[in-house]
Ligand code: TXA
């Protein structure tokens with residue numbers, strides 16, 4: 001590899017790499033993904049290796065449209081309604097697997113369900129359509145670390161393991177997709193995201209009271225999304241050597257603010273980038289102001305409490 005600044009590869013080059021069983025840095029509207037051909041166990045195994053990801057943690061299959069999704073999984077009326085309301089976009093639907101050849105056992109961690117989403121990012125869509133099949137892509141971070149939301153961060157995390165890397169700029173949403181399971185009687189929210197609980201309930205009615213009542217997500221490790229510095233949440237002061245990530249007007253240094261105007265959308269988009277940038281200054285800790293718990297705040301607080309090491 002040369003020392004020249006890495007320029008992104010084209011979607012066609014990425015599709016070629018996928019066909020050759022290699023990994024690809026894939027931009028999406030949520031976070032950068034580390035992608036492989038979902039049907040090839042040898043390729044999928046490289047993802048688990050590059051990330052240091054436990055093999056019991058299944059991956060999300062990314063496809064072009066609802067028709068492709070329904071060729072892989074069994075969608076009932078509720079799953080279809082959610083797909084129609086939110087795809088393409090940051091919603092992942094877990095449903096019973098129909099064709100285990102398209103998304104191999106290793107990618108599903110041996111489960112008889114499969115997680116699927118149709119990403120909205122133009123470059124992600126271009127890669128998937130040039131490739132022509134399902135692509136599994138976890139966030140491109142090494143396991144347990146904050147997800148990358150810029151091309152440079154994605155390269156730094158897992159760039160050396162890939163055959164191609166596509167530059168899609170900064171990720172618009174900034175946190176990973178909302179994950180819902182549509183398996184039993186009750187739909188369960190397995191991971192909050194920028195599509196909120198309220199938005200989902202407006203389409204399919206009340207969700208299960210907790211994920212336990214529905215279906216557990218094997219990937220919700222306690223210490224997750226964590227920078228090297230300890231993270232302290234709901235901070236109302238700053239201790240010596242700490243950096244404060246503020247929220248709202250006049251809270252801390254505006255350079256380190258998640259949103260100086262108290263906008264949750266902006267805070268979500270800035271979250272992982274600021275955690276990484278703060279971490280690079282090697283502070284004694286990263287303190288984060290209280291973030292409202294409603295709407296999109298549920299996803300932000302979920303990531304923050306995991307970064308701080310609390311049980312989810
Ligand atoms: O926004 C996103 O979803 C990003 C981008 C790249 O698309 N991807 C992502 O993937 O966040 P990952 O692997 O970091 O998270 C996948 C989550 C994990 O919590 C995993 O346990 C859960 O989805 N999951 C996957 N398949 C599942 C299944 N069959 N049942 C329950 N949970 C599942």
Ligand code: MG
Nearest residue numbers: 138139147176
């Ligand atoms: Mg992840």
